[in-house]
Each structure stands twice: as C-alpha cells, then as structure tokens.
Amino acid sequence: MRLNMIRRNGKLYVRLLLGITLSIVLVLLISSSVYYFSFTGILQDKAYESDLSNLRQTGQAVANTTESAQSVAFQIYRNSAIAKVLYYQNPNAFDAQAVMIDLNNYLATMPYIQSIYVYNPSEDRFYISAQEGQSGILKGNEVNDTGIMEILDHYQEYKPFAPIPRIIKADNPEMEDMGVYTYLCYDAISSNKQMNSAVVVNISASWINRELASKTNESTSRTLLVDDRDIVRSVSDLKPLQLSDQDLSLIRSELGEPNARYTIADFEGVKSLISRTSSDQYDWHYVRISPYDEIVKEMKSVRVTTLLIASSVLLAGLFLSWLLSRYLYVPINKIESRMADLESERRNSSYTIRQNILHKLVQIQEFDPQVQLDKLKRADISFDFTKPYQLAYLRIDQFEKLKKNNSKDLLTYKFAIMNIATEICSKHFRVDSIELEDDSILMLLNVVDHSLSETEPLHAMLGEVQAACLEYIHIGISIAVTPVTDNPHQLHTMYKQAKEASYHRFFQGRSAIIETESLPFTEVSYSFPVGKEKRMIDALVAGKIDEAKSLFAEIIGETAPYPIRIVHSAATHITVSLGNMLKEIERNGSLQLGFNAELAVPRIEDFETLEEMTDAYYAFFDLLKSKLVEKRSGKQEDLIRKITHLIETRFTDPNLSLNYVADELNMSSYHISRVYRQQTLTTIVDMINHVRMENAKELLTTTECSVSDIAEKTGYASSSYFHRMFKKIYGVTPSEFRNAHAKK
Structure with a gap:
C-alpha cells in the first residue's frame, strides 16, 4: 500500500507538468482561433473597401468617358463639313474628303476613341474613321461591324448617350476582337420618328482599363459588369461570360439588394469574396470577384505558425514528462517491478499446479477417491467429489470473433469469466474452476445450499452469471449443467456429458442454459434422409x-x-x-x-x-x-451472336434457312428457334430476310446490277420471289426503289 502511494505521488508531478503543458497549448489554440476569426473579418472588410473603391473608379472612368464622347459627338454635329454629308444627298468629292480629314483629326487628338461613324440614313452611307479595322466611305451592306447596324435599327431601345458595351469583330482572323463602349448620338425629330442622322463614337475598353491599371494594384481578382440588359461581361475585354446556372444565380441574387455589399461564396468552384456596387445612372452594376485564399493568406501563415508553436510546446512537455517518469523514479519502479514479478511467479506456479491436478481429475475414469481427495487438499483445492456436487460447463459465445479481435487478451477474458462465476456461485456453492481448451471453462460446484439444486433457483443463479459477463466484459456465455450426484466415479462421465451438452447450443441458441438430463446420450438409430x-x-x-x-x-x-x-x-x-x-x-x-x-x-x-x-x-x-x-x-447471348454472325456472313447462300443454321451449330432447330425468338423477339427466317433485303437495298442504290443479279447475290434463287418479297416489305418494286433513290 505504501509503495503504491509513493508511486502515485511520483506520477503526480508528471501529471502536473502535462496539465501545465496542455493548458498552454489550449490557450495558444483558443487565442489563435479568436485572433484568426477577428482578423479575418477585418481583412474581409478591408478587401471589400478596396474592391468597392476599384469598382467605383471603373464606374467613374466610364462616366467621364461618356462626357468626352458626348462632347465629341456635339462637335461633330456642329462641324459644317460633316453637316453637309449628314443631311444632304450626293455630296461632292471635296466635301466627302473634308469629312474624312476632320474625322481623322478627331482620332489623332483623342487616342481613347477607337472609331467614329457618321451615318446618313437617307443614302445609307457611312463615313468611318478608325484606329484599327475598316475605314472609309461605305454603304450599309459594306460595313463589317454588323453590331452597329443592329443598334441603329433598334435605336429607340437604347438610352440617349448611355454607353453600350459590345464587341467589334476583327476584320482579320489573326487579330483579336475588340471591346468598346459605343455612344450613339442621333437626330430623330421627323414626324415618322425615323432617324435623320447619327454619329457613333466607339471608345476602346482597353484604353479605359489601361488608365485604371495605373491607379489600382491588380491581383488575381476579376471585375465583372452587369449591364442594363442583364448581360454579365468581363470589364477587361467586355466579352459576355459563359457562367453556370449556379454562378449566374449567385450574381443575380446579389444584384437584388439595393445597396453596395459583399458576400463570401463559391464562384466557379473557388471560394471568393464577391463585392458589388449599387445601380449607377446607366442601371449598371459592377461586381468584383476576389479569391478568398488571397485575402486570408497572411492570417493562414499566422495560424500555421501558432500551431507549430503549440505542437512544439506539447512535444517538449511530453518529452520532459517521459524523462521524469523514466529517470526520476527509477529505483521505485525497479522495486515495484521486482515485487510484481515475484507475486506473479508465485501466483502462476500455484495456479498451474492447481489446474493440472483438476485436469487430470476429470480425465481419469478409475481412481481411488481417498488418494485423489488428499491430492486436492494438499494443493489447497476445496472441491470434494465425495459430497454432493454438480458440474457447469461454460462455453464462450462468438468465440472466433473474440479470438480474431482480441487474440492477446483471451486468457484475461477467461480469467474474468472464472472470477465472475466464482464470485456469484460462491454464495451457495464451494467453487473451483478449470480452464479448458479454446472457448470452454468447467465449474466444479459442491452443493452447500440444497435449495439451489432445484431447477429454477439454479437457472436464476446461472442467468445472473451470464448477465454479469455480458455487462462487465461484453461476452455472452452458454452453460450446460449436470444434475447433482455424490458418486465420485461419475465425475468423468458427467464431464463428458456436460461437454457434449454444451454443443446443443447449436439448437437452443446463444446464452442458453442446457440441462444434460434432457438430452440423449445413448446410441440412437438414425437414418439420413x-x-x-x-x-x-x-x-x-x-x-x-x-x-x-x-x-x-x-x-x-x-x-x-x-x-x-x-x-x-x-x-x-x-x-x-x-x-x-x-x-x-x-x-x-x-x-x-x-x-x-x-x-x-x-x-x-x-x-x-x-x-x-x-x-x-x-x-x-x-x-x-x-x-x-x-x-x-x-450462354444464350453467345448463341444469339453465333446465329446472327452466321446469317450476316452467309446470306448469299440460297440454302440458308433455319435447318441450315441448326446443322451448322449442331443443335436442334426447335431449340435455336425458341431461344432466338425469346432473346430477339424475331424469328431466324425473318432475320435472314432482313439481312438479305438490307444488302439488296445497298446494291440497288450503289451499283448498276440488274434486279435478277441482285436477287442472286442476296441469296434468292428466284428473281420473281425476290421481287414479291421486296414489294411486300417496302411497298415498292426493286426498280421503283432504284428510280426513286436515283432522282434524289
């Protein structure tokens, strides 16, 4: 007892050190988690403010461009030379040349303008000056920019001087398409509300993006534009994006809110911070997609560092605890180990001797009761077979499963069962236990309380043993019990009967209590049915x-x-x-x-x-x-494949028939006919005709062979029969079929 107290007190210091270590680690983990979530929120807000500023700069750049485009359009309308080609028909060559010179001057002085179109609807004539692409004086059907024709035809659907984001197709396949903001200025004051003239200013999106790039720090974030027509475009090139329904629904749900805001969600399969502006004067929305990992990258590195520190502290504390337990109490551990070895040797030696004596006792058939009784007393075994006794044979249920999962602990489990049974049964019996092979234990019970020899009280006690084993060690046991006897020479016979009775668990089920009296042990005639x-x-x-x-x-x-x-x-x-x-x-x-x-x-x-x-x-x-x-x-599917292959390869043979196929396969015609019809829902004869007719159709449409030659090539001995069969199946004669396909 005193040694155990010293040992427990020794481990107290180890536990204290472990507790302090675990507390430090826990504080580090909790504090790092709090900091992580707090600073992550701050980083989200900071990223949102940066993205919102970027989006507002983009919107402001487009608004400034709108003012410039409007100013240019008004200047063009006030230009007297251009006015001539806008409102008058058949301008002379000098006027047209003057117009082109003025338009080129505008482009030279305003590099952000990609192109200018001056349009006279009455003559369907365009005067085009462009930085890249088509330029000159062109008719409407000569203009490569089909998108502008669509806009002019439906000009009433667009707000005056509102930018129209679109793509101008490149004239050369080797060049890239160009994204532009188109500004339409027109005169439509006639009574029929038809357009009298129009000036179109196209401003390059790449120019605006180049201006923005110098002011913002670009990263892996993307900026999207949702225009008034609910088209989602990339601000970088104004190309419409092909988004999945889920991503498109996410964008639209965000636009449903009136104020600028942000959310965190998966976009194109990547967790992202999605920022967006409120609706501007053009009913546009700007959306910024920023990868979430980029935002919290710094915090993740802090978290990893904290976890490494916590792991290091934990490992150091475990190592120090191990050193204390290994070196600080070495003398005490040696004394304890030595005493445990001595106790184990004594116990095992005594246990082994007792078990060997009891094993021999139940195995021998003829013996001197007094001699054997003296041996038992010398080994301190209380069992007395000269007084009323009975045997209980315990068998572990689901032993193979227990053996597979706990092979090293089988002996421990059997000791536990023996201790439980001994403790419960010792209230009414003097008990000794024998550990038998594999899943078996034999209990030797000297009857003290004769009332327990009755069936019902005995069953209740054995049921208590079963319940205790199930509750404490989760093992079920079946028990075979013999009747009470005081005949010493019946011991071996009762042991054999108890063992055989335990196998009747096969019929009575697990956790059964089996009485040997109710079972047949004599030779009984049995005839296998x-x-x-x-x-x-x-x-x-x-x-x-x-x-x-x-x-x-x-x-x-x-x-x-x-x-x-x-x-x-x-x-x-x-x-x-x-x-x-x-x-x-x-x-x-x-x-x-x-x-x-x-x-x-x-x-x-x-x-x-x-x-x-x-x-x-x-x-x-x-x-x-x-x-x-x-x-x-x-096998049936293989037979179908063989029959079909035979028909497809030998359809030209006039002798091909059901009997022919049966002979080739060395099978009965009835069998193959029945199997083929069950599996394909058609007959072999119909399949032969189908293959022949399909080949006949191909020959009629691809060759000049006569009908009689085609009949012969497809296995028909008579051309008249072929003629009748073809018309029956397709409703026309072979010649009519050929003529009809020849016309096509």
Whole structure:
C-alpha cells in the first residue's frame, strides 16, 4: 500500500507538468482561433473597401468617358463639313474628303476613341474613321461591324448617350476582337420618328482599363459588369461570360439588394469574396470577384505558425514528462517491478499446479477417491467429489470473433469469466474452476445450499452469471449443467456429458442454459434422409430455391432429438453432396461457378447456432441461383451472336434457312428457334430476310446490277420471289426503289 502511494505521488508531478503543458497549448489554440476569426473579418472588410473603391473608379472612368464622347459627338454635329454629308444627298468629292480629314483629326487628338461613324440614313452611307479595322466611305451592306447596324435599327431601345458595351469583330482572323463602349448620338425629330442622322463614337475598353491599371494594384481578382440588359461581361475585354446556372444565380441574387455589399461564396468552384456596387445612372452594376485564399493568406501563415508553436510546446512537455517518469523514479519502479514479478511467479506456479491436478481429475475414469481427495487438499483445492456436487460447463459465445479481435487478451477474458462465476456461485456453492481448451471453462460446484439444486433457483443463479459477463466484459456465455450426484466415479462421465451438452447450443441458441438430463446420450438409430437430400439438390438445379430451403430445414431440424455427432454427420453429408453437385454442374454444363472460391459450401464447423448455419445455407442457395441464371443467360447471348454472325456472313447462300443454321451449330432447330425468338423477339427466317433485303437495298442504290443479279447475290434463287418479297416489305418494286433513290 505504501509503495503504491509513493508511486502515485511520483506520477503526480508528471501529471502536473502535462496539465501545465496542455493548458498552454489550449490557450495558444483558443487565442489563435479568436485572433484568426477577428482578423479575418477585418481583412474581409478591408478587401471589400478596396474592391468597392476599384469598382467605383471603373464606374467613374466610364462616366467621364461618356462626357468626352458626348462632347465629341456635339462637335461633330456642329462641324459644317460633316453637316453637309449628314443631311444632304450626293455630296461632292471635296466635301466627302473634308469629312474624312476632320474625322481623322478627331482620332489623332483623342487616342481613347477607337472609331467614329457618321451615318446618313437617307443614302445609307457611312463615313468611318478608325484606329484599327475598316475605314472609309461605305454603304450599309459594306460595313463589317454588323453590331452597329443592329443598334441603329433598334435605336429607340437604347438610352440617349448611355454607353453600350459590345464587341467589334476583327476584320482579320489573326487579330483579336475588340471591346468598346459605343455612344450613339442621333437626330430623330421627323414626324415618322425615323432617324435623320447619327454619329457613333466607339471608345476602346482597353484604353479605359489601361488608365485604371495605373491607379489600382491588380491581383488575381476579376471585375465583372452587369449591364442594363442583364448581360454579365468581363470589364477587361467586355466579352459576355459563359457562367453556370449556379454562378449566374449567385450574381443575380446579389444584384437584388439595393445597396453596395459583399458576400463570401463559391464562384466557379473557388471560394471568393464577391463585392458589388449599387445601380449607377446607366442601371449598371459592377461586381468584383476576389479569391478568398488571397485575402486570408497572411492570417493562414499566422495560424500555421501558432500551431507549430503549440505542437512544439506539447512535444517538449511530453518529452520532459517521459524523462521524469523514466529517470526520476527509477529505483521505485525497479522495486515495484521486482515485487510484481515475484507475486506473479508465485501466483502462476500455484495456479498451474492447481489446474493440472483438476485436469487430470476429470480425465481419469478409475481412481481411488481417498488418494485423489488428499491430492486436492494438499494443493489447497476445496472441491470434494465425495459430497454432493454438480458440474457447469461454460462455453464462450462468438468465440472466433473474440479470438480474431482480441487474440492477446483471451486468457484475461477467461480469467474474468472464472472470477465472475466464482464470485456469484460462491454464495451457495464451494467453487473451483478449470480452464479448458479454446472457448470452454468447467465449474466444479459442491452443493452447500440444497435449495439451489432445484431447477429454477439454479437457472436464476446461472442467468445472473451470464448477465454479469455480458455487462462487465461484453461476452455472452452458454452453460450446460449436470444434475447433482455424490458418486465420485461419475465425475468423468458427467464431464463428458456436460461437454457434449454444451454443443446443443447449436439448437437452443446463444446464452442458453442446457440441462444434460434432457438430452440423449445413448446410441440412437438414425437414418439420413437420402430422398429428401436428392429432392433438395434437384430443386436447387431447377431454380426452386424456396423448396430447397424448406427441405434443408427439414433435414437439419429432424436431427435435433439426436446426439450432436448425428447433427454434424448430417450437415457434413449435405456439404459433401452440394460440393459434388457443383462439380457436376461445372463439368456437364460448361459453367464456371467459382466453386470453393466465391461459391463455397458452408460447413457446420463454422457456425455456433442453427440459425447462423441456416442463414448461410439460404444465402448460398440464393447465390447459386443467381450464378446459374447469369451463366445460362450468358450462354444464350453467345448463341444469339453465333446465329446472327452466321446469317450476316452467309446470306448469299440460297440454302440458308433455319435447318441450315441448326446443322451448322449442331443443335436442334426447335431449340435455336425458341431461344432466338425469346432473346430477339424475331424469328431466324425473318432475320435472314432482313439481312438479305438490307444488302439488296445497298446494291440497288450503289451499283448498276440488274434486279435478277441482285436477287442472286442476296441469296434468292428466284428473281420473281425476290421481287414479291421486296414489294411486300417496302411497298415498292426493286426498280421503283432504284428510280426513286436515283432522282434524289
């Protein structure tokens, strides 16, 4: 006790150091999390303010450009030389030349203007001056910029002097299309509201973007424009974007709010901060898409650094704790280890001796009771077989599963079961336990309280043992119990009966309490029902699974009144017969079922209860049926392919018929006809005619052969029969068919 106190106090310091270390790590993690989320919010707001400023600069740049474009358009209208070509017909060559010179001067002095169109609708004549692309005096149908014609035809749909974002197609395929803001100035004061004249100023989007780039720090962010026609464009080149429905819905939902705002969502599969402006004077919205990782990149590095620091502190604390536990208390640990070894050696030696004596006692059949009783007393074993006693044979349920998952702890579990059973039974019995092979334990019970020898109180006590094992170590046990006797020479016989009775868990289920008195141990005549087994196998082969299951259940159920070896013998007989059946099916039916691989016959040795074995056999029957259906279906599909290939390769043979195909395949005509019709919903004869007619149609349309030659080439011995069949199927004669396709 004192040594244990010293040991516990020694570990107290280790625990204190671990607690301090874990507290520091926890504080670091919590504080870094708080800082991370706080500063992330600040970075989001900062990024939003930067994006909003950028978007407003973009909108302001477009607004400034609108004023410049309006000023240029008014100057053009006030230009006397240009006025002549706008309102008068058939201007002379000098006036036209003067107009082109003035327009070129405008472009030279205003580099942000990409092109200027002066349009006289009455003459359908354009005067075009452009930095790049088409220039000169052109008719409307000669203008390559088809987009401007669309705008002029529907000019009333556009707001006066509102910029129109659009793309001008390049004249040369090697050049890129150009994004421009188009400003339309027109005179439409006639009574019919027709346009009298128009001046179009196209301002290059790239010029505006170049101006903005010098003022903003561009990153991986993108700026989008949603115009008054609800078209989403890239501000960089004004090209409409092809967005998914999800991304488009996200953009539109953001535009539904009246004020400028931002949100965080996935855009094109990337988590992004989406900022947008409120509607401007043109009913436009600007949207900024910034990758979220770029915004919080710095905070992520801080978080990683904090986690590394916390990990380092934790590792250092664990290392120091390990050093303390290893070196500071080495003497105490050595003393404790030595005492534990001595105690274990003494205990194991005494336990091994006791177990060996009890093993021999239940195995020998003829012995001197007094001699054996003296041996038991010398080993400090309390069991006395000269006084009333009985045996309880404990068998662990689901032992194979326990063995697989806890192979190293099996002995510990068995000790625990023995201790639980001894503690509960010692209230009414003197108890000794024997650890037997694998899943078994034998309890030797000397009756002290004779009232417990009655069935119901004894069952209640054994049920208490089962419940305690299930509650504390989560292990179920089945128990076979013998009647009370005081005959020493009955010990071996009762042990054998208890052991055999424990196997009747197969019928009574797990956690059963089995009385050996109720079971047959004498030789009983049993005749295996060969007829039922044959009917079961015939039903399996025929696909009658329910009948096979019922016969299997009857065969196994009939063995319940017999000793357990009869049950094993019957189940083994069925296993062998089913194995032979599978081999026979594979040999005679040319079907590879996967015997002893995925289609293995269950064995009784693999199951603890009848229910488990029945379920396994039923599953085996179902799998066998599915494989038989699958394999047989595959053979039929192979037969269909062979028949079809034969028809397609030999349709020119006049002798090709149902019997011809049957002879070639060495099968009955009735069988192949039935299978082919079931699988293809057509007959072999119809398929022969179909293939011949399809080839005849091809020859009629691609060759000059006569109808009689085509009939011969497609397997028809008589051209008149071919003529009748063709008209019957297609409604026209071969000649009419050829003429009709020749005209096409």
